[in-house]
Amino acid sequence: MVVKRVRVKEHIKTLRESTKTICDHCKGTGREPGTDEKPCSVCKGSGKG
Numbered sequence: 001m002v003v004k005r006v007r008v009k010e011h012i013k014t015l016r017e018s019t020k021t022i023c024d025h026c027k028g029t030g031r032e033p034g035t036d037e038k039p040c041s042v043c044k045g046s047g048k049g
């Protein structure tokens, strides 16, 4: 049953990958472009759009 469990896990992972949204401003880094300190002003540092 190990194989079956892995398959389900992979499916959930694929689902998450396809539904996640990345912030266009910081490209998902959560940092204001050009700086490593300021959080992104668009996504507030979450990296999600």
Ligand SMILES: [Zn+2]
Binding pocket: 023, 024, 025, 026, 027, 028, 029, 030, 031, 040, 041, 042, 043, 044, 045, 046, 047, 048
């Ligand atoms: Zn951002």
